[in-house]
Amino acid sequence: MIALKFQKRNQRLDWEKEAETASFRVDKLAKRLGVSIRTLRRRAVRKGRSSVRVTLQEMRLRKALLLLAEGRNVNEASDAVGYAHPCDFTRAFKKFYGVTPSKAHLLPHENTNGFPE
Numbered sequence: 001m002i003a004l005k006f007q008k009r010n011q012r013l014d015w016e017k018e019a020e021t022a023s024f025r026v027d028k029l030a031k032r033l034g035v036s037i038r039t040l041r042r043r044a045v046r047k048g049r050s051s052v053r054v055t056l057q058e059m060r061l062r063k064a065l066l067l068l069a070e071g072r073n074v075n076e077a078s079d080a081v082g083y084a085h086p087c088d089f090t091r092a093f094k095k096f097y098g099v100t101p102s103k104a105h106l107l108p109h110e111n112t113n114g115f116p117e
Contacts, residue, residue, distance in 0.1 A: 016059060023082050024060040026052050061096045064089065068104040077101065 022028035029052070030040045037052075044052045060081045067077040078089030078101075093101045 016063075019056050019059050020063065024056045026056060029056070057092070058096070061093055064093060064101070065097070065104055065107065068101055074101045 018032060019029055022032050026037055026040065030037045033040065035043075041052050044055065049055050064077045064081045067080055068074070072080070074090065075086050078086045081089070083089035083092075090101055093099075093104075097104070097107055099106060
């Protein structure tokens with residue numbers, strides 16, 4: 001778990017938990033944090049991230065990898081991380097990891113969430 005001090009509220013946040021609660025959506029995450037989307041993007045860039053959307057997508061796929069490693073099937077994992085269609089999930093997963101979700105067992109397990117401290 002990586003926490004990031006969110007200075008406006010003077011709190012340390014678990015970005016992975018916040019992102020998951022916000023369904024990995026930038027607009028919902030900004031609303032949960034009580035800031036504008038633009039402010040969220042500026043702070044992410046300041047911390048070395050090129051895009052909040054890309055970071056959330058990476059977190060979403062890492063969460064899916066963990067679910068697959070726990071024994072969930074592709075449909076369950078894609079649904080759990082908010083994909084409407086398993087084919088969209090499979091396409092994004094393969095683009096990110098280089099293998100289809102059914103081959104996820106060949107990948108090392110990750111648990112970092114992508115937001116630097």
